[in-house]
Amino acid sequence: MIFFSGLNLDKYEGSQLSSLTLLDISEGMLNEAKRRVAGLENLQGVPVTIITADATKDLVDRFGNQSFDTVVDSFSLCVMGSEGAIQCLEQMSQIVKSTGQVLLLENSRSDNSLLGIYQDATAETAAMVGGKGCVYNQNVGALIRRTGCLAVQEERSYAAGLFRAYVCVRS
Amino acid sequence: MVTVPMRAGLFCLLTSLNIPSELLALGNPGLKHSSSPISRPRPPSNSNKCSQHVIFDKGGLDISSPPTIISRRLALIRPALLWPTYCSLLSTSPAARALTPKESSSQYDKYAATYDRLDGGGASKLLGIDDARTELIRRARGNVLEIGVGTGELTLSLSLLHAIYPSETFEMQTTNSPLP
Numbered sequence: 097m098i099f100f101s102g103l104n105l106d107k108y109e110g111s112q113l114s115s116l117t118l119l120d121i122s123e124g125m126l127n128e129a130k131r132r133v134a135g136l137e138n139l140q141g142v143p144v145t146i147i148t149a150d151a152t153k154d155l156v157d158r159f160g161n162q163s164f165d166t167v168v169d170s171f172s173l174c175v176m177g178s179e180g181a182i183q184c185l186e187q188m189s190q191i192v193k194s195t196g197q198v199l200l201l202e203n204s205r206s207d208n209s210l211l212g213i214y215q216d217a218t219a220e221t222a223a224m225v226g227g228k229g230c231v232y233n234q235n236v237g238a239l240i241r242r243t244g245c246l247a248v249q250e251e252r253s254y255a256a257g258l259f260r261a262y263v264c265v266r267s
Numbered sequence: 268m269v270t271v272p273m274r275a276g277l278f279c280l281l282t283s284l285n286i287p288s289e290l291l292a293l294g295n296p297g298l299k300h301s302s303s304p305i306s307r308p309r310p311p312s313n314s315n316k317c318s319q320h321v322i323f324d325k326g327g328l329d330i331s332s333p334p335t336i337i338s339r340r341l342a343l344i345r346p347a348l349l350w351p352t353y354c355s356l357l358s359t360s361p362a363a364r365a366l367t368p369k370e371s372s373s374q375y376d377k378y379a380a381t382y383d384r385l386d387g388g389g390a391s392k393l394l395g396i397d398d399a400r401t402e403l404i405r406r407a408r409g410n411v412l413e414i415g416v417g418t419g420e421l422t423l424s425l426s427l428l429h430a431i432y433p434s435e436t437f438e439m440q441t442t443n444s445p446l447p
Contacts, residue, residue, distance in 0.1 A: 102416055103400065104400055104404045104413060104416075107400050107401050107403075107404035107405060108404055108405075108407055108411070109405050109407070109408075112407065112408040112409075113407065113408065113409070113410075113411055114409050114410045114411075115410045115411065116411050116413070117410075117411065117412045117413070118413050118416045119412060119413065119414045119415075119416065120414070120415055120416045121415075125416060126416060129416045151414040151415060155412075155414070159412070163410070163412075164409070164410050164411060164412045165408055165409025165410050165411065166406075166407040166408055166409060166410075166411045166412070167411075167412045167413075167414070168403075168404065168407055168411060168412070168413040168414070169413070169414045169415050170400065170403075170413075170415070171415070172414060172415025175415070184414070188414070191412065196409070197406070199403050199404070199406060199407060201396075201399055201400060201403050252399075252402075254394070254395050254396070254399050255394045255395055258394065259394070259396065259399070261399055261402070261403045263403075263406070
């Protein structure tokens with residue numbers, strides 16, 4: 097069985113990590129991630145800290161400026177809405193080092209125009225009824241640009257743009 | 268009458284994108300064609316909060332058992348009803364909303380540890396999410412912070428599921444048992 101939470105955890109190259117801090121607003125989800133960490137060989141020897149906090153406003157207060165070499169988020173911005181996503185990106189831009197990177201994997205509006213229109217027409221209802229609050233047609237690139245403090249170094253589109261990976265640095 | 272072309276359109280789109288039709292089933296047997304008009308997964312009578320079963324509280328998920336006429340009519344007019352929202356989302360207006368932090372906390376607490384079908388396996392592999400994760404996360408180095416550890420592509424999977432079956436309500440049995 098693969099748990100819902102902590103799906104990135106087995107992807108980390110433990111030898112490259114000095115520490116790993118896992119943060120979520122949901123304690124229940126973090127409990128699942130914590131269970132998962134305990135069984136992962138790739139994270140053996142890596143100091144792991146688990147914190148319950150709101151990523152849209154708590155990061156800078158909690159960690160201070162330029163605290164991390166890498167900040168990772170996957171599929172969370174859609175749950176925060178546009179305003180919350182921008183706030184979160186701004187927080188991330190402050191806590192990442194000037195030599196660091198922000199790695200994002202996010203739901204996004206498709207490059208396929210028909211599929212994009214379909215996403216637009218169904219996004220709200222899908223988010224409120226089926227999608228657990230996830231608005232899955234965000235223009236993530238536009239949100240990153242709106243922060244004004246992150247620059248996209250690399251972008252890769254998957255499944256016709258239904259989701260995308262971004263490597264960002266401080267601008 | 269209306270949802271059929273909507274579904275057909277999405278099937279065509281996903282097919283044109285080389286996304287296998289199995290994606291639409293998302294690992295749920297109730298979504299596959301069946302000779303039985305009723306294929307409704309039900310919670311076990313003695314279900315408890317630790318159950319790993321995904322529960323669909325309206326079981327009409329079988330393609331041979333389409334939604335009611337009322338639902339089809341609602342589906343017909345929904346794009347028009349959603350137009351203001353569509354415009355606001357396109358403009359990434361601050362009014363665009365998903366969940367408040369408080370709602371996220373309480374709701375995702377409930378979703379934790381509850382799936383084995385709409386998991387990170389089938390759907391994510393079909394869409395290429397698993398490979399994308401591997402490719403991106405291997406770049407992490409030094410002191411690493413991962414936010415939103417609990418959220419994941421399940422939101423995408425459920426959103427697609429609801430888009431295909433607009434009249435259905437999908438719920439997952441929940442648990443939020445703390446670690447000892």
